[in-house]
Amino acid sequence: MQHTELKVGELARRTGLSIRALHHYDEIGLLEPSAHTASGHRLYTAADIARLHHILSLKQLGFSLEEIAGTLGRADFSALRVVELRLQRAREQLAEQRQLCERLDAIARQLRAAEPVSADDFLQTIEAMTMFEKHYTPEQLKELEARRQALGEDAIKEVEAEWPRLIARMREEMEKGTDPAIEPVRALATRWRELIRAFTGGNPGIEKSLQTMSQQEPQMAWRQGRDPRLMEYVGRAMACLDASK
Amino acid sequence: MQHTELKVGELARRTGLSIRALHHYDEIGLLEPSAHTASGHRLYTAADIARLHHILSLKQLGFSLEEIAGTLGRADFSALRVVELRLQRAREQLAEQRQLCERLDAIARQLRAAEPVSADDFLQTIEAMTMFEKHYTPEQLKELEARRQALGEDAIKEVEAEWPRLIARMREEMEKGTDPAIEPVRALATRWRELIRAFTGGNPGIEKSLQTMSQQEPQMAWRQGRDPRLMEYVGRAMACLDASK
DNA sequence: GTACAACCTCACGTCGCGTGAGGTGCAAGG
DNA sequence: CCTTGCACCTCACGCGACGTGAGGTTGTAC
Known part of the structure; x- marks a missing residue:
């Protein structure tokens, strides 16, 4: 009679x-050692060890410990079905994880591209991306990404840098009460439209998404000064452009 | 003065x-509303809502709530570094998830291929795969998978079916005490070697891994009758083959 | 006898809330 | 004035798979 039974420490080591x-598995009844010493020490037999391997x-x-207990409990389950269900769950989680990686990677690229990264810029970048994911379809996002690649980082930075200047000049005219139909404003409105085109690429779906987004998320930081009053002024200027075309 | 502050229900809805x-975020100090009504109802200001968006x-x-609290706490952190660390973690988790999917998919394919799936077969299949992952390098596993693809399911099933028969006949000779150098055994040993070759493809690394695995995991179920005594007999038969070649 | 390792049993902490239980504030209808 | 009903409040336990002590007992060697 060799002492083939193991104590917890030994089993844990192996x-x-x-x-x-192992204590936990004992507590929840998943693996109760089939023997104990007189003093209460757990003794795991070969059968217990086999069960542990299955676990x-x-x-x-x-699988969760509960699922494992259920599975090992009765031997009449459909193995294939169980595994396929688990596989489905795993695939969903894989997709989520992949999406998360893409999000993080996109943010990281953004941060590497734009050198001045204050905490505020950072949060605004993320918020913008979140909004994008909410309002654009995956295909649209892919197209936008492709356009960014094609344009190159430098061109994008130039456009990004132009927006505040354009907004400021537009606001100036609005404050002065300039008629949106006449000249300095016409040029500004034309340029405004061009910058939007540079972003949307003229894709009507993307333009539409941009519109709904700017309507539904009026507090968005990316507006950087595009308040409702200004937007209304720009809208009138655009209308004049179209009317006189 | 418009009542721009929101109560919990409203904020939750939005x-x-x-x-x-929201209560939880308040409890842990992540988002404490900056105002309360006289009766203690939470009132979230625009600034609170902005913070919530960041959260x-x-x-x-x-990010975990604790990490978020830390990040929003001080504004002097390196955004890029934080994101890159998180990205690294996410990539690791992605790799794990992918591996899990592959494991499950492999099991599912195995189960679909072999029609008689008792609970025991099921567990043995998994245990075998676990062992494989422990003892073979990823490249070796890929090569094995490629070989299976090339051979086709039917051929594999035939080999799998032949093993028990071969083992039984070999054991028969051993029980009879047949000299492992003479004929019926020579043929059996030759076939034995062929079946192993069918699995390893003659790759020496894989053969070596198979050896170490069969030595270190003597309790493995896939041995199905290949007990040490039999293995020793087979070893002698092989040696005789080599000697007379 | 004594040191020391290995074992034992509570029992609380983790993370992000879900889910009640039991009470209060406030506006409208009877 | 009283009730109804809704939205709000504060505890406080629960989950999953253990980690991490605290404080006590057993087993073995010197």
Whole structure:
């Protein structure tokens, strides 16, 4: 009679589990050692160890301890169905994880491209991306990404830098009460439209999404000064452009 | 003075969060409303709402509430570094998730291929795959997978079916005490070697891994009758083959 | 006898809330 | 004035898979 039964420490060492984990499995009834010494020390038999191996196998597949207990409990389950359900769940999680990586990567690229990164810029960048994901379809996002690639970082930066200047000049005219139909404003409105085109690429779906987004998220930081009053002024200037065309 | 401050319910409705979540953020000091009514009802100001948007943005990137609190706490952090660290973590998790999917998919394919799936077969299949992942390098696993693809499911099933028969016949000779150098055994040993070759493809690295695995995991179920005594007999038969070649 | 490792049993902490239980504030209808 | 009903409030436990002590017992060697 060799002492083939193991105590917790030994079993923990051999399986790489912690002693506490084995205690836990005992507590929840997942793996109760079939023997104890007189003083209460746990003794794991060969059968227990085999069961533990099964448990660890199922754990590797991402099943919860409860699911494992259920599966090992009765032997009449459909293995294939169980695995396929688990696989489906895993695939969904994989997709989410992939999306998260893409989000983070996009942010990281943005941050690397724009050198002045105050905490505020950072948060605004993220908020903008969140909004984008909310209001554009994945295809539209891909198209936008493609356009950015094609234009190159420098061109994008130039456009980004032009916006505040354009907004400031437009506001100036509005404050002066200039008629949006006449000249300095006509040129500004034309340029305004061009900058939007540079972003949307003339894609009507993207333009529409941009509109709904700017209507539904009026507090968005990317407006940087495009308040409703100014937007209304710009809208009138645009209308005049169209009318006289 | 418009009542621009929101109560919890309203804010919850607008953000899609639960009331309890907002309470929680208050509890842990992540988002404490800057005002309360006389009766203690929470009043969220525009600034609070802006902060909440920042919180949700960071949450979307997978940061924990504690990390978010820390990030929003002081404004002097390196945004890029934070994001890159998070990205690294996310990539690791993505790799793990991908591996899990592959494991599950492999199991599912196995189960679909072999029609009789008792619970025991199921667990043995998983255990075998776990062992494989432990003892073979990823490249070796890829090569094995490629070989399976090339051979086709049917051929594999035939080989799998032949093993028990071969083992039984070999054991028969051993029980009879047949000299492993003479005929019926020579043929069996030759076939034995062929079946192993069919699996390893003659790759020496894979053969070596197979050896170390069969030595270190003697309790493995895939041995299905290949006990040490039999293995020793087979070893002698192989040696005789080599000697007379 | 005594040191020391290995074992034991509580029991609380983790993370992001869900889910009640039990009470209060406030406006409208009977 | 009283009730109804809704939105709000504050506890406080629960989940999942253990980690991490605290404080006590057992087993073995010197």
